[in-house]
Amino acid sequence: MSGAEKREDLRAQLGAANAKIEARAGRNLFFAILSGLIFGGVFLGSLLWVKQLFVILVAAIVAVALVELASAFRVGGRRVPRIGVVFGGLIIVSGAYFWGPEGMLIGLFLGSLVLTLWRLIEGLVPAWETPPRTLVRDVFSGLFTLVYVAFLASFAVLLVQVDNGQWWVFALVVIVVSVDVGAYVAGVTLGKHKMTPLISPNKTWEGFAGAAAAAMAVGVVITIFALNQPWWVGIILGIVVLFTATGGDLTESLIKRNLGVKDMSSWIPGHGGFLDRLDSILPSAVGVYGVALVIGVV
Template identity: 50%
Template sequence: MDDDSHGDEHTPAQHDRTHDRALNARHDIEEQLRTQRARLEAGNEKLKARTGRNLPAAIGIGIGLGGAVLVSLILIKALFMIVAVVLIFFIVFELTTAIRTAGRDVPRLPSVLVGIAIVPASFYFKAEGQWLTLIGGIVFVSLWRLALQLGSARRTGAVDLWRDLGSGAFVQIYTTFLGSFLVLLTAQNGGQWWALGTLIVVISVDTGAYATGLSFGKHPMAPRISPKKTWEGFAGSVAAAMIAGVIISIFMIHQPWWLGLVLGAVLTLTATMGDLTESLIKRDLGIKDISTWLPGHGGFLDRLDSTLPSAVVAYALYLIFATR
């Protein structure tokens, strides 16, 4: 009777074997996870070595920024001012910091304040507000720098002072002024769709150049400025931009299909020029990225360099074709 009543209980040896099997299974799972993680990291490193960036992080950051812009332009375009203020704040701060690191004394606080001020000025007072804020902003930054010159600890020679003043004006023209054209475009009647379309075409330029150059790129386009840019990538950017331009022209801004070809071709040139311009600036400053705030992209200016000159041309095209 006693043997039958305890026949279904495990002996200590059985408990030990069950425990060992559980431990072995756990170790096998952990080993498989470590192996998969190692493979994933190795794959990411190979991809990073080939592309020059952390691609998963770059995609994530791109989706986040694109989502913020998309929501603001589609829902209430006045919300785009918030996005624009954040973006212009960062690109002005990044560029002034990089220039200061290179030895030029460009005041960051007044530079950033001017960048913030031009957004509502452009949105509510259009071109007049944009130009007045730009001119007043350059004067403001210059006077700030001259005031610092009066302090004995910040005095420099006349040549260096002029270079500092010129660098401060350059920051405002290159980042604040060019960036504000997208705000100016958004403020127009139906301009938010032109602004969104411009961004989509510019993204198409970058994506087309990246994908085509990565797959087929053999002939460098500007090896001394941007070694990874190729003519094959440029051809891919033209094709992608024109396809995107035609779709946007017909379905988003309600213009003739051929305007999409014009939009794609022109924005390909301006986006490429913007990318090469920033590469030239970084080369002159002796840095790889303007900042490291955006994993996979570098800095905000590294992400928006193609957009800055493209916004100017898009605004001009809007005035020519949408206001007739």
């Protein structure tokens, strides 16, 4: 066999192996890793360099994720105003940054008011309305969008502003990633027993066990070396994030199945949309903030 034939054979073997992994895990491994590294670098640069840049990054990602979910709702027959929901979401994030928890709650009220009025005005303009009129359902879908994306993401904005807050946000993201990686590796190599076949067919109990081990191990390490907290705080963080990340992933899968979409978008190669990557982080931000609040960091 010539050198060219050997290279072609190796390429074919690698392609077949990647296809098997993609079929079992539900994503392109190469593009998923490459995209993850790029966005991981942007995240670390903004978080550890200037906190204000991180807040701007959060606001930008929230805006894109809001547009993704609003567009997905439209596929499901619900007209959620994309511009209105973005304005509302940015009000919530801004409130959290400038005025803390109270500002975030006031921002949720004001953002919800803006979104509701925007949709009501759209309903009065015949050129903007698409029959049948579903104002009430559309408004509640929009309010869900604001809470699910912007309000939950704002907990990361609150967290980054406490003492050593950048490391708490770093711990949040790293533990969420460890849950994802642990579940992925264990699920691909050992996965046999389906966890939620009707919601997320690729999830297995073996993957959940791998995610649990990875989350607690990473939680202990990052708690000791980055957060300067006792090791048992890392165990608590690992357990909390295990359930919030898994629950967030399943929640988004349920939303997508209900709306009849595979991914929220295709903007991130190997990952789908921004919301497809935020699904585990959003509820986990609340969980980590809660742990920090209980132990007196916040």
